Amino acid sequence: MQNYKAPQRDTLFTLYELLGFESHYADLGFEEVSNDLVTAIFSEAAKFAENTLAPINAVGDEEGCGFDNGVVTTPTGFKEAYQQYVEGGWPSMAHPEEYGGQALPYSLATSMAEWFSGANHSWAMYPGLSQGCMETLKAHGTDKQREMFLHKLVEGSWTGTMCLTEPHCGSDLGMLKCKAEPNDDGTYSLTGTKIFISAGEHDMSENIVHIVLARLPDAPAGTKGISLFIVPKYHVDENGEKGERNTVVCGSIEHKMGIKGSATCVMNFDGAKGHLIGEPNRGLNCMFTFMNMARIGTGMEGLSAIEAAFQGALAYAKDRLQFRSLTGRKNESGPADPIIVHPDVRRMLLTQKSLREGCRALAIYCMKMVDVTLYEKDAEKRQIADAKLALLTPIVKAFLTETAQECTSYGMQVYGGHGYIKEWGMEQLARDTRICTMYEGTTGIQAIDLLARKVVGSQGKLLQVFTQEIRTYCASLRDKQQFNAWANAVESHVDEWEQLTNDIMKSAANNPDELGAAAVDYLMYSGYVSVSYFWLQMAVTAQQKLDEGSTEVDFYQAKLQSAQFYFDRMLTRTRSLVSAIHSGADNLMSMSEEAFYQG
16 A cells, blocks of 8 residues: 555644644643644654554454454554554643643644544544543543543553443434443442444553443433443542453454454443443533544544545556546656546546645634633633534534545545555555444434534524634635635625525424435535635635745645635535535425335
């Protein structure tokens, strides 16, 4: 497989030149987090991704995880790579010093998570889930619970999971049956089975801290009766020291299409000792801290796959000789021209490139908003950032993973028949990435969350917070004639976005199925328009750098040309989405169940 390279230059461009992270960090009290410091950290992270994680990516796919009577072993090299990760201080970056952390910004740690996933998706899932576990404890745990668990989690010697779903309930958590019985000492005994638990059991850390949803004996039915618990693999005393084995055991691991190096476990809780987090029957509210971080993280997995697919496809397209260019020979000394000269290959590569950079800008913008919610002292600024995150989190999760399906498919397609065989790594990338539209809430669930809960639920107010920012930026470009057409395109789509919202709300008032019928198309529309806003900003920034006499002419010129492609060929995809939304629910719901198959 083409050697993975961490996209340091484009990430730095997005952070500093596009989104102003130097002043962002200073405003939040991180004056010591300079451009030079970030560049140095990025350099070390890139080495770890490229030299340690990427070489064992195919090994994980080939070997998978081992299972023997409840004991899970990870593929060759995974445990050693995790030890390097811990020794490098990577788990502790964004956590408070009082728990052994480095107190660096959330966005700094998360931006590099893309690279670890791009180099080795399966491996990156083990430490990735620990971050959400720690954030949940920080946000909702008691002082005693934080002292017991956070030090070892921050250090990385322990890892964390999230245990939500069960065999019968899938994403409908209101149906879960796992029970939590109170003990005399203030703890609880949990009994039940959880499935699809990523990193639920493995040999990489000394202890595993499960964050578990369960019901108390007197809990009301549905989602209002769910509580949240900490259930460690090994008991933990008040000093945070590991004790005897708890009665939580891995019953089996799944045999999967992809991410085979990541253990996906069935976890059986047999009176396992746990600790209540937060208030009784308010567990799902607490769990959203974990789930929202996991959703942004899953979006980043989609982005990392787009990046890896683009890198492999681009290298191959430059090297592979097939046919002659329609406009004349480009490779006079060879028997054919490299396939990058052919328009259709360029269509695929530019689709990958425009989504790679546009989606990275959207994702890092969301990280910036997370920073504000975590560290900003001004309550109004926190509230605005929180509103933007509420709107954009389901878009990041679903749009970045759906477009990753297209881009990894193109990664295979550029290779032709070679893309379908293992040695190039493209088919593994496509298989590994397929899960991203499913876990942490499917695309359909994200779409309903966006449209029904966030947009309609707020009567359009959450949407207006973001669209007002876009309109303000577009208005600032009135005197830049070079960008008027693109700014007008963005602004007209924002107007249409709000009009679509109003139309759907009116239709849904008479028929609630209109929300479900429109939801996925509405989310994808929202994604293309959001990314267009960032491509407009990238184009303006690139032109400014060229006007200032930058020596990186090719880099900035490519930004302008990629923006042209996005506005001409990607943003125009919204036309079919609008048509589908306007067609309504009848074409989906009028057919009887019996009529579906008559064959």
